[in-house]
Amino acid sequence: MTSAPEVPIHARRDGFDPPPELLKLREDEPVKKVNLPWAENAWLVTGYSDIRIVFSEANKFSNSPEGRATGNLAKSGFLLAYDPPDHTRLRRMLTPEFTVRRIRRLQPRIETIVNDHLDALEQAGKPADLVANFALPVPSLVICELLGVPYEDRAEFQHYASIRLDMTLDMAERTAAMEASRAYMAKLVAEHRKNPGDDMIGMLIREHGDELDNVELTGVADLLLLAGHETTSNMLAMGTLLLLRNPDQLAEVRAGRLVDEAIEEMLRYLSIVHSGIPRIAVEDVSLSGQTISAGDVVICSLPSANRDPILGEDLERFDITRRISAHMAFGHGLHHCLGAPLARMEMKIAFPALLQRFPSLALAVPFEEVPFRLFSPVHGLQELPITW
Template identity: 50%
Template sequence: MDLSDLSRLPDSVLWPLHRDGLDPVAELSRHREQEPVSRLPLPFGVRAWLVTGHDEVKAVLSDVGAFSNDFANFAGSTGIGARHDPGGLGFADPPVHTRLRRLLAPEFTMRRLRRLTPRIQAIVDEVLDAIEPGDAPVDLWRAFALPIPSLTICELLGVPYDEREQFQRLATARFDLTGATGGSLAAISESLSYLSDLVDRQRRAPGDGLLGMLIREHGDAVDDRELTGLADGVLTGGLETTASMLALGALVIAREPRLKRLLTDTHPDDGVIGGGQATAQFVEELLRYLSVVQVAFPRCAVRDFQLGGVRIVAGDLVACSLSAANRAGVFGADPEVLDPTRPAHPHLAFGHGAHRCIGAELARMELHVAYPALVRRFPRLRLAVDPGQLQFRDASIVFGLQALPVLVT
């Protein structure tokens, strides 16, 4: 099996990645309520399961003893080949995962991240300054959603600004299963090649970013391949996902005037970075509702496991639908509806367990700053096309828009 085959997989496999507008397809809800663990008919003799139930998803994501993220196991199950292993936190098991996460974790505590707050606010202001008000439509995907996390992650890693467009292209291509690249393999290979060269440059002259810090503080205790994998995970994990959230959130805001009032009525004086408590509550509800990372990276069962009344056999692949789990009844009344006043309940938009997104707080900071700033700068923000004309990315692990044309005058 080659990853390029994913672009030709039948709809019977790709359907959990489809959407009906912003909503997961209704079939996911039916599965969650009636068959929370069901067979996913992968070709090539691969035995796989789709997990849609909230409790069942949490059980898989939290049990690193029964379900492995190690790319070697995934490669062995699918026949992809270990040579395509991108490395990094997402594709490692303890104790390797534990050691690598401990290297990164100090940089992603809220205390450390607060030093980026002025820079994030400046980035958002610079991006909004570059948007020219007028009668012509503006593509907020390109002009707003993509540059904010790109510049933030470049700032964090120490990536030269003049190379950020290359990363935007690679990060977008690697998550689109039906793109012209024939799957994500080509984009993964190209981005890893670039990052390997970046690590080599940082090894010779450590900068002030995350890579330079890791090299200065840990030296040869972390090798270049591990650094490349960590950088790849930080950049792609923080770029495409946050960009999709910013664009889709802007779409929701443009269509609902009540949300504009909520965001402009909040103030950054109650301890919440970038906005008020109402903004923070809105961001959490939007993260749950949109679930832009639709499916967690597939796990490989390393022992037999009973899950949702189904017997998972060692060697089986398990794919957890985060978009389905985040619409479960545990979130209160009408979980299929966006409710910015919904009582807080831990969602799964950033995953769960040992592999929960290490950059979750950084993403929250960007969203808290960007949404209120967008509405205050352009209070008459509205769609430039009929909602039915919007093009969403189809069959993509990271859900998002192809473009977001708006009027800002």
């Protein structure tokens, strides 16, 4: 029997929080050489200012996987593994569909999806698992409709996603799930080529079909489907649990007050993405007195950065009255999350609706029994048992 891999320090959590040893590193050694199973020369960066530099200077820190064992991602449509000018070309095609103005068009449909799932949750009765019955299906249906992916296929692509993101599993198993997921999407893209619809895949084919081959289009759609439901799903579940642990702040959101502020504070405080895609130093670079050599891997800790005292006081405390707009929950720089406006819209609708529908919403188990994910690129909950 293969033992589970040791969780590297940048991916460890203590419930909602980064572990104390990670925050201590930020104070004592904000740029530290670390050992990773897949990289001999790796650096962990934990300070906010240093991470902004890494994320901002694409000419010095590359996202391209060339030269590291992460699979054949280059030119595959996996946008996070692109550098300019290819990144610029591909993102330019996608950006118009993710502007705040475009996303507002989806608001009535998102409201319907949220209310339909609340109806189903209420009718099914208590207790219930909020992850399976609300937090996961709502963003899944939204991203399916936006992309043009049949929602009835959700069991298949969610199964692949759960394997791809479970880093306790063998790499061969995770790679097989990624290949199966891309094969599913490749078939879907081929169907859209024949008859492009009004969805995003159809738009890309109609407007950029000559610039995008099927391999690249498959990769783009696969990434958007994976990221579009996994991240928002975990924010909905973790955010609900966090509010249940802070009833005074929950009451504000239920009343429709400070909703935008609550979402930004949840994003900062939870920082569900541990680090994003590792960077590769293109040249020798100095950060906080350490010399990172060309070819070295750089891992940036987002939970640590989002609690750096440079952003404000008492950041270990969840407080929805804060005004911190420069958090890094969505990253920073040219790889800043494309879907951020959509995620914010979904949360802005879902949290008040959930709390208003169930005025007595509560955990169905003690907090200590809520199962957090063990080792995944996206922090979250395996399930969230609730009652009302």
